[in-house]
Amino acid sequence: MSVLRFDNVSKRYDSGHHALTDVSFEVAPGEMLFVTGHSGAGKSTLLKLIHLSERASRGAVLFGEKNLAKVRGGRIALHRRDVGVVYQDHRLLTDRNVADNVGLPLVLRGMRRGDIAKRVRSVLEKVGLAARANAFPGQLSAGEQQRVGIARAIVSEPKLLVADEPTGNLDPTLSAEILALFASLPERGTSVLVASHDLGLLKRMKKRVLVLNEGRLVDDISPQELAE
Numbered sequence: 001m002s003v004l005r006f007d008n009v010s011k012r013y014d015s016g017h018h019a020l021t022d023v024s025f026e027v028a029p030g031e032m033l034f035v036t037g038h039s040g041a042g043k044s045t046l047l048k049l050i051h052l053s054e055r056a057s058r059g060a061v062l063f064g065e066k067n068l069a070k071v072r073g074g075r076i077a078l079h080r081r082d083v084g085v086v087y088q089d090h091r092l093l094t095d096r097n098v099a100d101n102v103g104l105p106l107v108l109r110g111m112r113r114g115d116i117a118k119r120v121r122s123v124l125e126k127v128g129l130a131a132r133a134n135a136f137p138g139q140l141s142a143g144e145q146q147r148v149g150i151a152r153a154i155v156s157e158p159k160l161l162v163a164d165e166p167t168g169n170l171d172p173t174l175s176a177e178i179l180a181l182f183a184s185l186p187e188r189g190t191s192v193l194v195a196s197h198d199l200g201l202l203k204r205m206k207k208r209v210l211v212l213n214e215g216r217l218v219d220d221i222s223p224q225e226l227a228e
């Protein structure tokens with residue numbers, strides 16, 4: 001059983017623009033892969049269909065056995081518990097400190113405060129921000145904010161993590177560290193799908209790469225092919 005499956009998915013925005021056309025692929029449990037393509041190729045749209053910021057116009061997006069077309073109303077929030085999202089613009093709450101931002105998904109889940117504090121501490125250590133737990137987002141660098149966003153996305157150990165250009169604001173050393181962190185998630189059962197147009201990074205990571213061109217999936221490159 002795949003974690004995620006796109007079956008001939010197309011997305012046409014209300015403007016009439018066809019952002020995705022007939023896209024099909026599957027993600028296995030514990031797999032890490034990238035989606036790439038030039039600006040406007042449809043990478044963000046593809047991720048939005050997974051966390052239900054947008055809906056497919058045709059075809060089916062399946063998350064495990066669940067057809068996302070049927071996930072409506074209150075079930076959207078439940079679905080989002082299973083999908084961790086790292087946004088390009090972080091989307092942190094500016095009036096809450098780092099620890100509160102990271103712990104928020106666990107609060108929404110009704111987890112006990114003591115357990116939340118433990119998990120938050122552990123995940124902040126992983127992203128190298130343990131010392132900044134009490135800082136507010138406005139006091140952090142762009143790269144640090146990015147890492148808070150990543151910590152928040154992985155704190156609830158989702159089945160799938162989707163990240164849109166997660167290393168955009170980070171220097172090369174930090175990018176490498178964050179990607180190494182992503183690459184370690186599959187061992188703990190989280191599949192990872194990252195949108196990136198950084199070809200150097202894709203080559204270094206040696207993971208499967210989906211290539212979009214004008215909304216069509218034009219290549220699906222295995223790690224072996226990438227190494228050649």
Ligand SMILES: Nc1ncnc2c1ncn2[C@@H]1O[C@H](COP(=O)(O)OP(=O)(O)OP(=O)(O)O)[C@@H](O)[C@H]1O
Pocket residue numbers: 013014015017018019037038039040041042043044045046197
């Ligand atoms: N809400 C929207 N309404 C209309 N068109 C949109 C909307 N969002 C995106 N598009 C268009 O759909 C196409 C795909 O956009 P998308 O953001 O998915 O591309 P992308 O590959 O992520 O690009 P980038 O690398 O620049 O972020 C673009 O031509 C974009 O202008």
